[in-house]
Amino acid sequence: MKKLVVTALSVVLSTGLLAGCGSGNEPAEATSAGEAKMKEIQISVRESTWGARKDNFIEAEKRLNEELKADNVHVKIDWWPGIGDDELILQAQAGKVADIFMNSSVDIGWELNAGIIRDVDWVKDSKVFKNVPDSYTNIMKYDGHYYGAIQDMDASPVFISRKALEGLSWTKEQIDGLRQRVDSGDFTFGDLEKLAEEAKQKNLVKMGFAVEDTRFEGWNYAFGNYNYNVDENKMVLTKKTKDVYEFWADAVKRGIINESIGDVDTDKAAPMFVKGEIFAEFARTEFYQMMREANGMQNDLEGFNTWFNKNIVWIPIPSAEKGGKPVSYSNPAMIYVGPTVDDEKMPYVQRLIEHVLDPDLQINHTLVSGKLPVTPEAQEDKRFKEMDFYKDHAYLLEFTKTRPAQPDYATYTKSYILGVDAILTKGQSAEQAYELFQKDAKQNVPSDHLIIEQ
Missing domain, CATH: 3.40.190.10 (Periplasmic binding protein-like II)
Structure with a gap:
């Protein structure tokens, strides 16, 4: 990690x-x-x-x-x-x-x-x-x-293997209609998690989720964890973080995420995704260009678009709540x-x-x-x-x-990642990860720059 x-x-x-x-x-x-x-x-x-x-x-x-x-x-x-x-x-x-x-x-x-x-x-x-x-x-x-x-x-779409969805017996109409379902709040983050698990169980992919950035903003936002108050220019320690840790612990238990997720950056993920080894890649706009390079199609935009439409479908990051709005970060x-x-x-x-x-x-x-x-x-x-x-x-x-420009953001995020790392490498529970995060954030983020929600 x-x-x-x-x-x-x-x-x-x-x-x-x-x-x-x-x-x-x-x-x-x-x-x-x-x-x-x-x-x-x-x-x-x-x-x-x-x-x-x-x-x-x-x-x-x-x-x-x-x-x-x-x-x-x-x-x-x-x-x-x-x-x-x-x-x-x-x-x-x-x-x-x-x-x-x-x-x-x-x-x-x-x-x-x-x-x-x-x-x-x-x-x-x-x-x-x-x-x-x-x-x-x-x-x-x-x-x-x-x-x-x-x-x-840029924005941060989720790139999904169309071939894997086809392997799960999804029709072209279902695949092409997925984005609209996300936009309307009908398809949730949990639904995506279940698909990734099924694709792994059927050996359609090697990895369920890969992510561009180990600060994991998109996953926090999907659960409504926005950790920053713009009006007061302060970081926010909220119990919603525990909900995100529960997702982490569950996803690790089900094999969707493994310990190496923080080591698979986009340079590594692009060729893996092109080969169909990853079910869902959480990345930003430029990942489209990185896949083009991994395909050796830098000078063939038309050919790459044909390949892309046959092999990939993209959606915004779905909300964790039914009926919720999708999210994106940059x-x-x-x-x-x-x-x-x-x-x-x-x-x-x-x-x-x-x-x-x-x-x-x-x-x-x-x-x-x-x-x-x-x-x-x-x-x-x-x-x-x-x-x-x-x-x-x-x-x-x-x-x-x-990401907020608040100077304590990096320190706060380091505390948050301690909790993620505890789940990934030490097998700790969401509750244990949250306690570790909370203790470290309170110690290292100045108290006058931190809002603690009760």
């Missing part, structure tokens, strides 16, 4: 607020022979080469400079190496803070405490985000201000702005970021990364509409939840 490692957070807590971090990238002026003096604005950007992120910044730089010609202004990106969270903090302590960098939406809290980001309240009135769902606004806001611009998005990337960007420079930083989120550039990133675009305008792109899987499951974003 993989352990959750808390690194950057512990460094932040020990260092406190950082101040006086200069980027060394103040606006400069450039001249060219025979031309009027041109003002050059240098913007430092920490490199992220995943998907089309860097390519999109390069193209955004070109587009912005076309607009700025009339103002005799030229923006130049100064590329800095991408680094991890711990090094991000250490470099900031040494005064080296980039103007723009990317990180997870969950990182707002500790980044703000560390003094390595500033507010970007222009997001509220930006034309880019005028049509996004309210849930996106919640992702970008923290403690009354906007601190990031959402860069990409961990979107955010574009952050460093604290040394002043009010004079911010308009150029803003316009660069807005161009990165041009609809066609968002789809360029979708094609390479498997992530979803964040604006409705991008979803109108012809290329997006031609990708049935992406187009059809974009509705999940309406109810997709994200």
Whole structure:
């Protein structure tokens, strides 16, 4: 069972607020022979080469400079190496803070405490985000201000082996109608669990459930365990956690989940799922792309879609309650702005970021990364509409939840996983796991950051 490692957070807590971090990238002026003096604005950007992120910044730089010609202004990106969270903090302590960098939406809290980001309240009135769902606004806001611009998005469907369902004598009509049953609350998490058990008993698959992330948000949410109070910005210790532990204990007993579940990450799961060895894979949008790669069909979208429709069916994560709403979770990337960007420079930083989120550039990133675009305008792109899987499951974003940016979230989750690990590796009961989780959370999460439900 993989352990959750808390690194950057512990460094932040020990260092406190950082101040006086200069980027060394103040606006400069450039001249060219025979031309009027041109003002050059240098913007430092920490490199992220995943998907089309860097390519999109390069193209955004070109587009912005076309607009700025009339103002005799030229923006130049100064590329800095991408680094991890711990090094991000250490470099900031040494005064080296980039103007723009990317990180997870969950990182707002500790980044703000560390003094390595500033507010970007222009997001509220930006034309880019005028049509996004309210849930996106919640992702970008923290403690009354906007601190990031959402860069990409995903949801978390459950990918199910169509072949296994056929082996259980399900008809095409039953399989194709499964998603509607989940959406209406007719098909529950318990129903899915029973199918996985039956598929294993009949040797149709080797594993019942595999999951992308050992924080298991989707399974918590299915049982109504949301562990975070947005209004008070506190973690919540609720007895609903015991319900989730009871599922874990039952699923282990029935052989649907085994001790190795935390070791089967998506890199391992994709080829296994393609071979039909896993009944249900709980993963995010990008797993579609990973299966395509596992099939060797990176350059054959049409062929892969044919294979996908013959072998896979996907659904939202079903509610544990009959009649309940399905759930989905995500961990979107955010574009952050460093604290040394002043009010004079911010308009150029803003316009660069807005161009990165041009609809066609968002789809360029979708094609390479498997992530979803964040604006409705991008979803109108012809290329997006031609990708049935992406187009059809974009509705999940309406109810997709994200991990809280609360700085104690990682500590709280570590306590929760102690209980999961006790069930998986020590054979402990749900009650024992809950007591272990409760004791550890009370000891390690500050009492003024924790709501304890009675």
